[in-house]
Amino acid sequence: MGWNSWNTFATDIDEKLVMDTADLFVTLGLKDAGYEYIVLDDGWMAKERDENGNMVADPQKFPNGMKALADYVHDKGLKFGLYSCAGSKTCAGYPGSRGHEYQDARSFASWEVDFLKYDWCNTENLNAQGAYETMRDALAKAGRPILFSICEWGNNQPWEWAENVGHMWRVSGDITNCWDCEVDHGGWSSWGVWKIINMRENIRYAAGPDHWNDLDMMEVGNGMAVAEDRSHFAMWCIMASPLILGNDLRIANTKTIETLTNSEVIAVSQDPLGIQGFRVSNKDSVEIWAKPLFNDAWAMTFVNMSDKVLELHYDWHDGVVEDKLNDLKLEIGTHRYTIKDLFQHKKLGDTSRKLEATLDQHDVLMVLLEKKEEP
Structure with missing residues (x-):
């Protein structure tokens, strides 16, 4: 349970957004409801690695660096997450981790990162399972417990092999804020809530405690009707998908927060049996x-x-x-x-x-x- 910057902000992210979001987790009751991860998606890093090949934070967006930001989030009793990519570049064109997996894992550990979303752009000729196993091993070697979120969009059937590689794996391309639509971007599509629900009907056997089918970050509060937001949230809970918020909490209305902090609905998601509906x-x-x-x-x-x-x-x-x-x-x-x-x-x-x-x-x-x- 947590929040990710991509759905609303794409690469338009900065230090203040993260700090404000962490503050709102506390004041809006999200922390008490069980949400704990604040995850920065693509665009947090500088356009080039430093002279030693290290990935570094964009100095304009994050002048105090990732460790200071992680400390701020941790001081709120929350956890901090970052994004990288298995390819040579991220989906937005920033440095990826290909060839730097162990180096980047050491950096993440030194910054006290708790969550890594690992994408699948610019991965020419890589084997998906092998690439994700490499980063899994690098994270383990770095010595810090980090939740590993596999994001290769279900193209390589991660539900068949990822249980011992990551903790959650995306089952589709990116979600978008509509009930049941497909948005064609030319070469790839974004998917509405029910398109994703219906896309992978026969993989519930793969889900269970510590290894989840991930239906993507939620679009609750991002422009759909209140009733549609309720149904969206209820279905993510019924299907035991990770509950990752994708909205701007600074402008969230009462109805949105009421839906997202409903303790009885969340209890269905977090049931200890971990069975997908x-x-x-x-x-x-x-x-x-x-x-x-x-x-x-x-x-x-x-x-x-x-x-x-x-x-x-x-x-x-x-x-x-x-x-x-x-x-x-x-x-x-x-x-x-x-x-x-x-x-x-x-x-x-x-x-x-x-x-x-x-x-x-x-x-x-x-x-x-x-x-x-x-x-």
Whole structure:
């Protein structure tokens, strides 16, 4: 859980932005909600390495250097992250780590970096698994625990090999702030929320504690409707994706912060079983997803995919909710479950009756189901 600069700021970043963001993590309640990493993406480094081949911070953007900035973030009780790239240059044209992996890892460790996002631009003829293993080994050799975020966009099926290489791996190209669109940049595309959700439907087996399918930084607060932001956040939690903010916290409104700091929804994301959720059904313009949780509980989302208000009438006995991968089943036939609406924070009875709700366009009903103690 954390924040990354790219979605909103691209390379227009500086020391004050990081310090302001760290301050806001505390004052807006994000730290208390569990967010901890402040990650600078592409563009923090100078255009050239120094005379010894070391990567250095841009002196105009970061006059006090990375160690001082990391110290500031750490003093807030938070963690600090940086970006690099497996290629000769980063995606924005700054020095990459190719050929400097061990040197750069030592620099990151000396600056007390806690998180490394490692991109995949300008990687001519490199083998993806080998390149990421090289940086993994370099980080280990440097001797500082650093969360390793693999960002090769899912092109080389990292879910097949990255569990012992990194802690999280991107499954798609870059996200963009729309519901279900593709933005063609000529040679590559940005993807809307539901495009990413639907892109990799069969890789949930690869996710688990300390090794996650990463659906990219979130676009909550970046221009979509409030209902769409809620659905976006709920689905990232159901799918056990890392929760990395991508908005400008300095201008975030109350609704955005309310969504992002919802402790009951976050608890679904952070459930200790670490199981990625799955689609139960998709009919009549409603997507239903489920996620098994600790202590025989379940979370479910009901998302209105249409552009009109829908009335939901869900019969718990109509069909089976079953996680065949983990041999877990919602035991409606033998147990009643209490139902709680996690966004409205209210109880909705139990599974002995149909679930009735009104769903605004692109909005979500997210519920927690817990086994009811029988008298």
